[in-house]
Amino acid sequence: MTDYRPRVVDAELARRMRVMGAVLIDGPKAVGKTQTTTRVAKTVLRLDVDRVARAALETVPEQLFEYPTPILFDEWQETPDLWNLVRRAVDDHRRKGLYLLTGSATPRDDTRMHSGAGRIGRLRMRPMSLFESGHSDGSVGVAALLDGERVTGTTNTLTVPQLLERIVVGGWPEITDWDWTDARDWLTDYLRNLAEVDVPRLGPRRNPGNIARLLASLARAVGTPLNRSALEVEVGGATGPIASETLNNYLDALERLMVLEPLPAWRPHMRSRTRLRTTPVHHFVDPSIGTAALGVGPADLLADLNAAGFHFESMALRDLRIYSQPLGATLSSWRDTQANKEIDAILELPNGTWAAFEFKLGEGATDAAAESLKAFASKVDTRKHGEPAALVVINGGRFTVRRDDGVTVVPLSVLGP
Known part of the structure; x- marks a missing residue:
């Protein structure tokens, strides 16, 4: 081949x-x-x-x-x-x-x-990462970051509009080189088959219209903990809220089909008494599922960069999952309910090594993301967990930088295994 x-x-x-x-x-x-x-x-x-x-x-x-x-x-x-x-x-x-x-x-x-x-x-196995599809040169490896190496990489050559197009096309091998409009047509049919064939095959009472509305609802709130009450209302549509059991069946089917891949909560030992959220953060296995469910393209994302940031988070998480899997890593999220603080991804290795990641589409959000990482790391009880191997901001910016405060900034288009 x-x-x-x-x-x-x-x-x-x-x-x-x-x-x-x-x-x-x-x-x-x-x-x-x-x-x-x-x-x-x-x-x-x-x-x-x-x-x-x-x-x-x-x-x-x-x-x-x-x-x-x-x-x-x-x-x-x-x-x-x-x-x-x-x-x-x-x-x-x-x-x-x-x-x-x-x-x-x-x-x-x-x-x-x-x-x-x-x-x-x-x-x-997941859809292709940017490294696998040829849209990242992989010059900054996740393994090197965890080894504490002072990494340097090539300059990012993907613009924000190009990154948004990668979100819409996704990492599906058959379509990764297609124009985004053709790719979205392919994905629309993929989701239609999912709703009308794949999910109903897994059990009784699978309404295709409900599944389509569920996918759109999940896409609107991607990168956040599930609000089950809101989902029951949105999925039921004009007929009224669906039953909690029905929603659970739908979500279970999407997870069994490996389309939905929740990110569980990390509950570390903290230096102070902190109430943490235990609800998983939900993500699709590929960001293109969310944009296809909403029927949006790169221009729509560019017009709403706040929403685009959540879909970028899903793409970055997809790639981090792929690159860290050979290391035996597990990934989770961290949410502080009292201070309303969060960290997008915590990576842990079997030997206890851990690192924290923030995902930001815009280069201008890097400083705030770095401050969040440092504040979070200062709360973790390092006597029980050890010092973090790395604090990393993965963004859509231009440069790979090891900041004076120890936080490493890496464009997604240079990240690799």
């Missing part, structure tokens, strides 16, 4: 295949899971369209495991019993890198599956 663009997850996949008998790569539809895994698989079984293979799983499943390995079971969730069969095959053969599974939805709740611990590794 000469047109394949390397992904950050490629190296993760190779590493997992060296140590695990099977690897699951999941993520929303159209992020490139099949293209990535078919490059390393010797046998490909597409379970969403191959009725013969699905029938064989019911009658003679052992035959599917006789093909040359690695065997890719694409869209494995269409036949959830396959999970336990793969786990057993790994136990029987006792070799590494035998099987690959890709999925764009978690299986139904009533599916009984062994955890797969020790047999099946897991990787999350």
Whole structure:
């Protein structure tokens, strides 16, 4: 595949295949899971369209495991019993890198599956970051930031209008080079299929009109904790508020389809008594979902830079998630209810290393963001958490700078793994 663009997850996949008998790569539809895994698989079984293979799983499943390995079971969730069969095959053969599974939805709740611990590794795949799509040179690495290196990068060459266009187009491999108007048409159809086909398949009482209104409501409040009461009213529309249980079902479906990716709350030990919000901050897996749900383009965002800043935050978070995943990082947000202060993202590594990030579209907001980071860091009990490895403002500005106060400023278009 000469047109394949390397992904950050490629190296993760190779590493997992060296140590695990099977690897699951999941993520929303159209992020490139099949293209990535078919490059390393010797046998490909597409379970969403191959009725013969699905029938064989019911009658003679052992035959599917006789093909040359690695065997890719694409869209494995269409036949959830396959999970336990793969786990057993790994136990029987006792070799590494035998099987690959890709999925764009978690299986139904009533599916009984062994955890797969020790047999099946897991990787999350998201739409392309700016580095993967060729819109960032990656000269400033997240790993280098966490190592405390004094980073320098090339000058950002993307203007604010160009960054806004990247928000609208998103990181979907098929359309990343398209004109934004064509890309938005593609995304409109993507969301329509999501509302009319994908979400209803996950359970009863899935109203496509409600799903479309929910996506728009979530887009209007992206980057904030969910206001469930407001959502129930907005989603219900003219017929009145929907039930809380119905809203929970819709949100659960969007998370199972990996379209909605909430950012959980971080509750650190603080030097002072501080009441913290525990509600997750909601984000889409790609910022283009939000703008498509609202039907807006780059000019609309440029006319409302305050709203554009929230969508920029989603794009920056998407990229930070992608770049930090190979490090085993977890991401969360921090909200102080009393002082109404917040930090966009806290990154933690398994060894306890942590860093704080603020995302700002405008270069002029950098000073305030840096002050917020420093004020937050001063409240964290470093006897329990240690000093932060980095305090970073990721923005849409021009220059990579290590300020005199220790805060590092990095344009999103130079950030990379």
